[in-house]
Each structure stands twice: as structure tokens, then as C-alpha cells.
Amino acid sequence: MKLIGSYTSPFVRKISVLLLEKGITFEFVNEQPYNAENGVAQYNPLGKVPALLTDDGECWFDSPIIAEYIELLGIAPAMVPREPKAALTVRQIEALADGIMDAALASVREQARPAAQQSETELLRQREKINRSLDRCEQLLEDGSVKTDTLNLATIAIACAVGYLNFRHVSPGWCVERPLLVKLAETLFQRESFARTEPPKA
Ligand SMILES: N[C@@H](CCC(=O)N[C@@H](CS)C(=O)NCC(=O)O)C(=O)O
Structure with a gap:
């Protein structure tokens, strides 16, 4: 199996973590x-x-299709619940986390443009998406829909999203007043799968 990526x-990273956690060998x-x-x-x-x-x-x-394909292989641990509605909920949270990644990526791309061509309106629009979505994640953790010590597709995707915010210094204050999200990230970042997929420093 080959994973084409950067x-x-x-x-x-989300896909690499899934493969590593399931012990699936890949190039x-x-x-x-x-x-x-x-x-x-x-490809x-x-x-x-x-x-x-x-x-x-x-x-x-x-990536959501790849995640679904990997799950179809039936290799433990399961990253999506068997019960269809519970599975849909996990995938919706994955979509939320993916949306944070999309918005962060759009911000990074916008900021890479020459200063005179950058749109403050666009940067604000993306920042608002990120803030609203992080608030939703915190709320899901508060009401127990997501648990900081659970490893599944939802928590992996959330941790990859905030890892990217950290890496690109997007919304650097994201952790302020979101203690459960911080706890989730800290818990998952300790895992070998996350340590091995940390983005390069420079
Ligand atoms: N919805 C896609 C998003 C993937 C994505 O945006 N990847 C970025 C890298 S982080 C990319 O390849 N961008 C190249 C481009 O947009 O041309 C997924 O979940 O796989």
C-alpha cells in the first residue's frame, strides 16, 4: 500500500495516524x-x-473516503462505531475537523500572497470558520459526545486539525478558553502515531 502525501x-497526517494505529504497513x-x-x-x-x-x-x-476504505479492511482497533447513526456522528465530526484544516490552509495560502493582494475580509472569514468550529468541538467535549481519552476517527481528525493550527501559527490563541480541546490534543500528541507524523520543524 502506498500513501501519496506531503x-x-x-x-x-490523519490517514498516516489511522494506518499506524492499525499497524498497517505502507510506503x-x-x-x-x-x-x-x-x-x-x-493518483x-x-x-x-x-x-x-x-x-x-x-x-x-x-481523506474521508480513504478513512472509510481503511475501516472496510476490518483491522482493529475500529475507528468508527458499527451502529450507523453513531458512525455518521463520528464522520460529521471528522468533516468539522477537516473544515478547520481547509480554513487554516486557505488562510496560509492567502497570507502567502504578496501583501498588497491579501484580503483582510477573506482572512477574517476563514478565522471565523475556525473559531466557530473549534467552539463546536469544545462543546462536543463538554456534553460528552466526544471524549478526550477516546481514539477514533473524530478525535484523530480534531487533533490533526489543531496540530496544523499550531504548526502554521493560525489562530495562535485557539487554546484559550478551550481546556477540553487542549486536553484532547495533549492526550493524542503523546501517542507514537502522532509523534511519528509530526510536521517537519522548518
Ligand atoms: N478534501 C481533501 C482536501 C485535501 C487537501 O486540500 N490537500 C491539500 C494539501 S493539505 C492539497 O493537496 N492541496 C493541493 C491543491 O489544492 O492543489 C481531503 O480530505 O483529502
């Missing part, structure tokens, strides 16, 4: 989707990472 992508194919010369499109016409190439030659893309 070491800085939070979506790729990491390092591709930089924003570089002019990259091979991502041969995903959208030119985005991650993509997963199976030993049977199937190619899966978009």
Missing part, C-alpha cells in the same frame, strides 16, 4: 502538491493529497 498536510510517497512539478494528478485528478494506492492497484482519494 509531511505537512493535516489530511495526510510513504512524498509529493508536494503545490510544487509546479508534482506527480499527484496521476488524484484534483491534484490533492492524500491519495492511497492499494496493492490491488485501486486508488482512493479524499
Whole structure:
């Protein structure tokens, strides 16, 4: 199995963590989707990472689909509950965390533009998405829908999202007044799967 991805992508990190936690062996194919010369499109016409190439030659893309494919392999530990409604809830939280990653990525891309071309309105719009979604995560932790000591697709995705905020210094005050989210992140960051997928420092 080959995982096509970059070491800085939070979506790729989510998939790497799932594979590592399940003990699934994979080869990491390092591709930089924003570089002019990259091979991502041969795996995903959208030119985005991650993509997963199976030993049977199937190619899966978009991280929620890859996560679902991995779950279909039936390898413990299960990262999504069996009960359909509970599974849907976990996937919705994954979508929420993925949305934080999307908004953070959009902010990083906006800030990479020449200063004169950057839109404050757009940056604010993305910041609001992030804040609202982090508030929702904290609320889910408060009401017990998500637990800080549970390892599943929802908590992994949330931890990857806040890990990316830390890495790119997006919404640097995210942890203020969100103590349960901090606890969840700290708990998951201690796991070997997260330590091994930490984005490169420089
Ligand atoms: N919905 C996609 C998002 C993946 C994504 O946006 N990946 C970024 C890297 S973090 C990418 O490859 N961007 C390249 C591009 O947009 O051209 C998923 O969940 O896999």
C-alpha cells in the first residue's frame, strides 16, 4: 500500500495516524502538491493529497473516503462505531475537523500572497470558520459526545486539525478558553502515531 502525501498536510497526517494505529504497513510517497512539478494528478485528478494506492492497484482519494476504505479492511482497533447513526456522528465530526484544516490552509495560502493582494475580509472569514468550529468541538467535549481519552476517527481528525493550527501559527490563541480541546490534543500528541507524523520543524 502506498500513501501519496506531503509531511505537512493535516489530511495526510490523519490517514498516516489511522494506518499506524492499525499497524498497517505502507510506503510513504512524498509529493508536494503545490510544487509546479508534482506527480499527484496521476493518483488524484484534483491534484490533492492524500491519495492511497492499494496493492490491488485501486486508488482512493479524499481523506474521508480513504478513512472509510481503511475501516472496510476490518483491522482493529475500529475507528468508527458499527451502529450507523453513531458512525455518521463520528464522520460529521471528522468533516468539522477537516473544515478547520481547509480554513487554516486557505488562510496560509492567502497570507502567502504578496501583501498588497491579501484580503483582510477573506482572512477574517476563514478565522471565523475556525473559531466557530473549534467552539463546536469544545462543546462536543463538554456534553460528552466526544471524549478526550477516546481514539477514533473524530478525535484523530480534531487533533490533526489543531496540530496544523499550531504548526502554521493560525489562530495562535485557539487554546484559550478551550481546556477540553487542549486536553484532547495533549492526550493524542503523546501517542507514537502522532509523534511519528509530526510536521517537519522548518
Ligand atoms: N478534501 C481533501 C482536501 C485535501 C487537501 O486540500 N490537500 C491539500 C494539501 S493539505 C492539497 O493537496 N492541496 C493541493 C491543491 O489544492 O492543489 C481531503 O480530505 O483529502
